Amino acid sequence: MRIVIGEDLYLLREGLARLLEAHGCEIVAAVADGPSLLEAMIEHRPDVALVDVRLPPTFTDEGLKAALAARARIPGLPVLVLSQYVERLYARELLADGAGAVGYLLKDRVFDAAQFVDAVRRVAGGGTAMDPEVIAKLLARGGPSEPVGQLTPRELEVLGLMAEGRSNAAIAAKLVVTERAVAKHTSNIFAKLGLPPSDDDNRRVLAVLAYLDH
Amino acid sequence: METESGSGRGHVIRRALTATGRGWALIGQSVRSVAVFALVVVSGAVGPIGLGVVLLPRSLMLLRRTATAARRRASEWSGVEIEVPYRPLPDEGPGFPARMTRLWAQLCDPQTWRDLSWALLDPIIGAFLAALAAGAAWYGVYGYVAGIFWQPLTQHGMDDWYTFIHISRAGHLTFLRWFTLPVGTAFLVAGVWAAPALIRVHGRWTAVLLGPTKQARQDALTHRVARLTETRADAVDTQAAELRRIERDLHDGAQARLVAMGMNLGAAESLLDEHPEAARALLVEAREASAKALTELRELVRGIHPPVLADRGLGDAVRALALNSPLPVEVTVDIPGRLEPAVESAAYFAVSELLTNVAKHAHARSVRVDLWHRDRRLRVTCTDDGHGGAGVGSGSGLAGIERRIGTFDGVLAVHSPVGGPTTVTLEIPCASSSAKTSTS
Numbered sequence: 001m002r003i004v005i006g007e008d009l010y011l012l013r014e015g016l017a018r019l020l021e022a023h024g025c026e027i028v029a030a031v032a033d034g035p036s037l038l039e040a041m042i043e044h045r046p047d048v049a050l051v052d053v054r055l056p057p058t059f060t061d062e063g064l065k066a067a068l069a070a071r072a073r074i075p076g077l078p079v080l081v082l083s084q085y086v087e088r089l090y091a092r093e094l095l096a097d098g099a100g101a102v103g104y105l106l107k108d109r110v111f112d113a114a115q116f117v118d119a120v121r122r123v124a125g126g127g128t129a130m131d132p133e134v135i136a137k138l139l140a141r142g143g144p145s146e147p148v149g150q151l152t153p154r155e156l157e158v159l160g161l162m163a164e165g166r167s168n169a170a171i172a173a174k175l176v177v178t179e180r181a182v183a184k185h186t187s188n189i190f191a192k193l194g195l196p197p198s199d200d201d202n203r204r205v206l207a208v209l210a211y212l213d214h
Numbered sequence: 215m216e217t218e219s220g221s222g223r224g225h226v227i228r229r230a231l232t233a234t235g236r237g238w239a240l241i242g243q244s245v246r247s248v249a250v251f252a253l254v255v256v257s258g259a260v261g262p263i264g265l266g267v268v269l270l271p272r273s274l275m276l277l278r279r280t281a282t283a284a285r286r287r288a289s290e291w292s293g294v295e296i297e298v299p300y301r302p303l304p305d306e307g308p309g310f311p312a313r314m315t316r317l318w319a320q321l322c323d324p325q326t327w328r329d330l331s332w333a334l335l336d337p338i339i340g341a342f343l344a345a346l347a348a349g350a351a352w353y354g355v356y357g358y359v360a361g362i363f364w365q366p367l368t369q370h371g372m373d374d375w376y377t378f379i380h381i382s383r384a385g386h387l388t389f390l391r392w393f394t395l396p397v398g399t400a401f402l403v404a405g406v407w408a409a410p411a412l413i414r415v416h417g418r419w420t421a422v423l424l425g426p427t428k429q430a431r432q433d434a435l436t437h438r439v440a441r442l443t444e445t446r447a448d449a450v451d452t453q454a455a456e457l458r459r460i461e462r463d464l465h466d467g468a469q470a471r472l473v474a475m476g477m478n479l480g481a482a483e484s485l486l487d488e489h490p491e492a493a494r495a496l497l498v499e500a501r502e503a504s505a506k507a508l509t510e511l512r513e514l515v516r517g518i519h520p521p522v523l524a525d526r527g528l529g530d531a532v533r534a535l536a537l538n539s540p541l542p543v544e545v546t547v548d549i550p551g552r553l554e555p556a557v558e559s560a561a562y563f564a565v566s567e568l569l570t571n572v573a574k575h576a577h578a579r580s581v582r583v584d585l586w587h588r589d590r591r592l593r594v595t596c597t598d599d600g601h602g603g604a605g606v607g608s609g610s611g612l613a614g615i616e617r618r619i620g621t622f623d624g625v626l627a628v629h630s631p632v633g634g635p636t637t638v639t640l641e642i643p644c645a646s647s648s649a650k651t652s653t654s
Contacts, residue, residue: 054525061525085512087522088537089530108508111501137538 001124004046005030006037006063007082008055016050016110023117034062041070041077048124052107053083053090064090075099080123082107091134092213100202103129103165119165127202128165130209135163138212147193148212155192158185163208167201226406230351233409236291237348240416243284244337244344250280251333271317274326281329281424284336288424292417299325299426301433325430332423340419347412351405357398361391449621456518463514471507475500519559528558528592532565532583539569541581541598548586550646557622557644561585561594564615568596568638571611576600576636587646594640602634612638 003025007013010032017027029040033056041049049070055062067079080103081094094102103123109131110116119129139148139160151159161171168186172179186204190197193211198204254277257269278300285296301323304315320326360367360376376394426434482496515521523531529547536543552558565583572578578600585594606612606628616626624642 054521084508085516085521087534089522089534092537108505111505140540 001025001047001121002028002044003120004028004037004040004044004049006032006034006040006049006055006066007052008032009052012052012107019110019113020117020120023113025120033057034066037063038066038069041066041079042073045074045077048078048080048120050120051079051081053081061090064093068093071097071099076101076126078123078126079103080105080120080129082110086131086134088134088137088213091130095128095206095209095213098206098210100128100206101126104134105129105131106133118170122165127167128205128209130164132160132164135160135212138163138209150192151189155185155189158182159189159208162186162189162205163212165205230406230409233413234348234351234405236413237344237346237409240287240344240413241341241348243287244341247280247284247333248337250277251330254330254333267314271313271320274317274320277326277329277333278320281332284332284420285424288417288420292414292420294414294417294421296421296425297431299424299430299434301325301430302437324427328423328427332420335423336420340416343412343416343419347405347409347416349405351402351409354398354400354402354405357394357401361394361398445617445620445623448617452618452621460514460518463510467510467514468507471503471510475503475507478503520562523558523562527552528561529585531558531562532585535562535566535569536583539581540573541569541578543569543581543583546582546584546586548584549592550587552647553587553592554644557592557642560619560622560624561592561640561642564619564640565594565596567611567615571604572596572598572600572636575604576602576634578634578636587644590643590645592640592642592644594642595637596639597635597637599635601632602630602636603632604628604630604636604638615640 001020001024003020005013005016005027007016007030013030013032017030021027028044028046031037031040035057037049037051037055049067051063051067053061053064055066064081067081071077071079075097076099078101079094081090082105083090084107086104086106091104094104101123103119105116105119109119123129139156148156148159157175158171161174166174168179168182172182175182187197193208195207195211198207250273253273254270257266257273260266261270282298285298288294288296301319303319304312357376377397379390379393379397478496478500482493482500485493485496520531520534522534527549529545529549532547533545536545553561569581569583572581576598578598580599582597583594584597585592587593604612606616606626612626612628619626619640619642622642622644624640627639627641628636629639630636
């Protein structure tokens with residue numbers, strides 16, 4: 001997997017590179033500011049770009065803007081955004097083009113190397129990886145009168161994991177149930193929310209996210 | 215060059231025409247002010263028989279409005295900025311006693327009496343200046359008309375004098391008639407040249423009575439100093455409390471967790487060879503502690519200065535707040551560029567608190583937040599469809615918001631009848647940076 005990294009803190013940049021190289025990825029560029037990140041993404045067209053939201057020179061959301069600009073130039077370019085904090089507003093902007101292949105995670109998630117690399121692979125494969133904190137904020141909105149409020153606790157759990165971008169198999173492994181049980185839950189969820197059923201994992205996730213973030 | 219001087223001449227003529235037009239308008243104004251003067255005097259005179267109690271407050275408000283309009287015109291037409299010199303009036307309240315208090319305060323304000331004397335004098339002094347500005351150029355034009363068409367004019371009973379020239383005079387002095395042309399030209403030139411200046415003089419005359427006296431200016435300054443002292447004390451207190459909170463949060467949170475992490479890591483190091491399993495458990499614990507410390511630091515940073523506010527400014531920060539609110543919040547933003555960081559922050563936390571208040575107390579189904587910036591003022595309104603009855607005094611947190619925006623000379627107004635809806639409006643004077651275009 002060919003990867004571009006945009007991260008201004010030296011230790012984190014090197015740490016990410018080392019971690020990913022250890023898992024068999026190739027780092028084609030590791031840059032430290034917004035403009036060179038955009039350039040690197042367009043020049044190398046990586047399988048996935050890891051982007052820190054806040055980058056020089058302005059130290060605002062330079063990284064996010066570079067990621068959005070790159071995706072405007074190269075539709076569907078896989079981008080995994082990392083940040084010290086997550087904002088629904090930014091998640092919405094990343095998901096807005098409906099193309100998928102985006103991730104938005106807290107930097108803390110790097111601690112769990114296996115899960116992190118899994119998220120990187122998922123995004124590179126066109127899937128999504130949303131931070132549980134974003135999903136929790138999305139789910140917190142559902143009052144008792146809304147369809148989300150009518151889900152059973154188990155279904156809510158499955159919905160949360162699905163919205164994070166996990167496949168049925170991954171959800172089954174996480175909840176220690178069979179894949180068939182998960183499939184049953186997901187079809188129940190789709191029925192209760194009034195969403196059209198879909199076999200495509202990525203499409204399904206995007207539909208759920210769009211529903212929650214209406 | 216030709217066209218430039220041509221347009222320059224056009225400009226002069228346009229200015230002169232505008233000035234003469236304004237002269238006419240100012241004559242109209244002085245008619246209005248004499249009417250207002252009469253009204254005030256009459257309603258004061260009928261005061262003893264009770265009718266004045268009804269009439270006087272209204273006619274005084276009319277006087278104030280007339281004077282305010284004259285001040286604004288002086289600024290727009292003559293470039294003479296006149297401060298509004300009134301003393302602050304007591305709060306508007308319903309009922310007879312509140313109305314009487316306001317009336318008394320108005321009568322005690324020396325500016326009310328200065329306004330009144332202006333209303334009497336402006337029709338004399340102001341109108342004279344205005345008439346000069348309005349009339350001179352036209353009188354010049356009339357000179358040509360009189361010189362050329364003197365015959366039909368005098369036959370129809372017009373005055374046969376133009377200034378010192380007797381236009382219908384017969385005999386060997388008829389050639390004098392032609393003097394109307396140079397004299398008219400002189401009036402025309404003088405009028406065109408002087409009209410803008412006369413309008414400026416009129417503006418300065420307006421400032422003489424409608425501007426603040428030295429005493430009023432001093433009173434206003436004293437008032438301002440008292441207010442600044444008060445708000446500065448508030449600001450210092452708020453900041454000190456904020457620092458104490460941050461210190462406590464760091465001490466009990468992240469700092470304590472880092473200590474625990476260090477201890478766990480040390481213990482794990484010494485257990486590594488003999489009890490690798492126990493060491494592993496300690497390492498897991500250390501990692502969890504670091505994640506918790508990060509979460510706490512994140513919350514702390516959000517409370518100090520939310521990252522999205524730093525990244526995107528007030529508009530998007532409020533949109534982000536709206537997304538996190540348990541209620542549906544509609545946000546409209548009309549702010550070109552970025553505001554001063556301190557004001558952005560104060561307004562952000564005010565909106566955050568307002569939304570929390572609504573969610574907690576109002577039993578509302580939806581909220582609207584409108585932000586806009588115009589004339590160097592930021593205005594925020596927050597409207598909810600809850601049950602109303604909120605007030606600054608009722609311990610609703612509104613007093614705290616008012617105190618904090620007071621540091622920036624901001625004001626807060628609450629309109630919340632029982633049964634709703636509630637509208638809270640904040641206004642903070644502040645500049646906006648030159649419109650920074652967003653990259654998109």
